[in-house]
Amino acid sequence: METTRSSGILLHITSLPGKYGIGTLGKEAFDFVDFLVESGQKVWQILPLGHTGYGDSPYQCYSAFAGNPLLIDLEKLVNEGLLKKEDLPDNIYFDDEKVDFGKVHTVKYPLLHKAYENHKKINDKLRSVKFQNFCNKNGKWLEDYSFFMALKKHFKDVAWTQWEHDIKFKRPDSVNYFREHLHDDINYYRFIQYLFYKHWLELKSYANLNDISIIGDIPLYVAFDSSDAWSNPGIFDFDDNLNPINVAGVPPDYFSETGQLWGNPLYKWETLKNTGYQWWIDRIEANFTLYDILRIDHFRGLAAFWAVPFGEETAINGQWIEAPGEDMLKTVFDKLGSLNIIAEDLGVITPDVVALREKFNMPGMKILQFAFDSGEENDFMPHTYDKNCVVYSGTHDNDTTLGHFHHSKESDKHLMMEYFGVNKKDPAWSFIKLAWSTVANISIAPMQDIFRLDTDARMNFPGKASGYWKWRYSKNLLTTSHVEDLLKITKLYGR
Numbered sequence: 169m170e171t172t173r174s175s176g177i178l179l180h181i182t183s184l185p186g187k188y189g190i191g192t193l194g195k196e197a198f199d200f201v202d203f204l205v206e207s208g209q210k211v212w213q214i215l216p217l218g219h220t221g222y223g224d225s226p227y228q229c230y231s232a233f234a235g236n237p238l239l240i241d242l243e244k245l246v247n248e249g250l251l252k253k254e255d256l257p258d259n260i261y262f263d264d265e266k267v268d269f270g271k272v273h274t275v276k277y278p279l280l281h282k283a284y285e286n287h288k289k290i291n292d293k294l295r296s297v298k299f300q301n302f303c304n305k306n307g308k309w310l311e312d313y314s315f316f317m318a319l320k321k322h323f324k325d326v327a328w329t330q331w332e333h334d335i336k337f338k339r340p341d342s343v344n345y346f347r348e349h350l351h352d353d354i355n356y357y358r359f360i361q362y363l364f365y366k367h368w369l370e371l372k373s374y375a376n377l378n379d380i381s382i383i384g385d386i387p388l389y390v391a392f393d394s395s396d397a398w399s400n401p402g403i404f405d406f407d408d409n410l411n412p413i414n415v416a417g418v419p420p421d422y423f424s425e426t427g428q429l430w431g432n433p434l435y436k437w438e439t440l441k442n443t444g445y446q447w448w449i450d451r452i453e454a455n456f457t458l459y460d461i462l463r464i465d466h467f468r469g470l471a472a473f474w475a476v477p478f479g480e481e482t483a484i485n486g487q488w489i490e491a492p493g494e495d496m497l498k499t500v501f502d503k504l505g506s507l508n509i510i511a512e513d514l515g516v517i518t519p520d521v522v523a524l525r526e527k528f529n530m531p532g533m534k535i536l537q538f539a540f541d542s543g544e545e546n547d548f549m550p551h552t553y554d555k556n557c558v559v560y561s562g563t564h565d566n567d568t569t570l571g572h573f574h575h576s577k578e579s580d581k582h583l584m585m586e587y588f589g590v591n592k593k594d595p596a597w598s599f600i601k602l603a604w605s606t607v608a609n610i611s612i613a614p615m616q617d618i619f620r621l622d623t624d625a626r627m628n629f630p631g632k633a634s635g636y637w638k639w640r641y642s643k644n645l646l647t648t649s650h651v652e653d654l655l656k657i658t659k660l661y662g663r
Contacts, residue, residue: 169461169507169509169510169529169556171531171610172210172609173610173662173663174210174211174609174610174663175208175210175603175611175612175613175661176204176210176380176381176611176612177204177211177212178213178214178612178613179213179214180564180637181193182238182239182640183615183627183639183640183641184196184197184200185264185642185643186241187258187262188256188257188272189262189263189268189271189276190238190267190269191267192241193240193241193367193368193370193371194241194243195241196643197241200212201371201375201380203650203651204375204378205378205379205380206651207650207654207655207658208654208655208663209654209658211380211382211383211461211610211612212375212380212381212382212383213382213612214382214385215564216229216384216386217236217368217384217458218230218235218236219236219313220236221393221394225628226637227387227465229387229390230313230316230320230391230395231309231316231394231396232387232394233306233313233451234310234361234395235361235365235368237363237364238269238276239367239368240280240360240364241367242256242276242279243256244367245279245363249290250283250286250290251286255279255282256279264640264641264642265639265642267638267639267640268638269638284360287299287359298366299358299359299362302362302365302366306454308450309450310361312395312399313357313361314355315346315395316395316398317353318346318350318353318356318357319335319346322350322353328397336410338399372458372459376460381461383462383463383612384455384458386451386452386455386462386464386465387466388416388469388470389416389430389432389433392415392432403435403436403440404434404435404436405435405475412431412433412434413477413478414486415433415475416430416434416469416473416476417429417476417483418466418483419474419486421515424630424631426482427474427483427484427631428483428630429476429480429481434473434475435491437491437492437496441492444499445495445496445499445500449499449503449504452500452507456504460508462507462508463511464511464512465512466512467511467512467513467521467524467525467530468513468514468515468518468521469493470491470497470524471490471493471518471520471521471524472488472490472520472521473489473491474486474488475487497528501528509528509530510531510532510533510558511532511533512533513525513532514535531556531557532556532557532558533557533559533563534547534550534558534560534606535548535562535566536560536561536562536569536599536603537561537566537567540576540580540587549587550588550602550606553607555609557608557609557610558608558610558612559603559610559611559612560603560611561600561602561603561612562613562614563614564614564628565628565629565630566626567626568596568614568621568622568625568626569595569596569599569600570596570617570621570622570623571622571625573590573592573595574622574623575623584598596621597620597653600613600657601657601661604657604658604661604663611663614627615641618650618654619641619645619646626639
């Protein structure tokens, strides 16, 4: 991956300000692009845009392809004639600083359904043609996803493994019956995806027009309760009853003494290879419709992955199993051509992971919060970097930098002082300046660090199933001083 020296901000769409409880693809997102332009930034990194399921994690979605309906902007639907202004929930209180996903679900989904009903009533031939064109272009994943979601609704939202036997196993008679019986619900989910993609691609076009590149995130694994697992069970490590044999996780690490038990189904790599890795080709190609640069989360799982027997309560009793990542990536690059991909090479990184990343010239990630550990050597100290990497003050999985500094040992703070003269009164900005000053081609800071926020603004804590992904900022928090400070260091360090 070749890129010019640049910098940017990590901020998920849900964290944007707005009136209806969650960040969306509406005006506030366009305003954020303007902020990036004004402050001299070239990159906006986001988290996966998928339709989130249990726990509201963007890394556990109902589809590897579908977008999150909650990100659709209600005011844009008014402008498009699909809702009326009086439909909007102006009399409901929403927290400006945290997403209450339960309340947002309760308020927003009926309005999305109302927009669909209005679409059916309104004889807008142009929109109907555009909708049909979208369905034709994306049918490969859209039909499975829409059918899956309609079935989930029919079966009161239980996991697909608890559906009636014949539809769980996709017996033809059952499939035909439910396709006919749930026809309108299926079309609703198609239409909502049309709206999501329309709104997202409008935002991406605006960003690109203003020289802002979007870094998107592709989780290595899919959720067990997903259209991917239900519609393509043959590519996953399932038994004859479609229960997982082994599931994904990582061994004990920096974040957890018992490892992280994610529970995602593992791939049957031999089956994928026999199909020419077509599912992966389709997935990556679809992601490059959404993003300019793609970050593969848990990249090390393409070299070898941690397999935990299904039913284990922790990730301790797993084993490393080799994966054909080189063969898969070569096939993808041969099919799709040159691709801008970042490898999330964090965690237990062995020489085979490094070799795989380097073979395809992918930049890895450097996290400054990991650098200043006085107790051991590491690869995150800035003097060890080469240009082909992306440096972060911290990521969505880390504490905020201010929170991290407050919880650091005194010996680590002393090392920070010796190494880069950390400002103890403003450590977050010291870390950002250090990131911007390195030789790394791209430097990125989470928006929480730009705001100098403490631990209560943390986005995620790996290994904890609920209670996170909620942070958002109120509009008045972003000031001209943030623009000026960012622009100054961006010019100073040639980004």
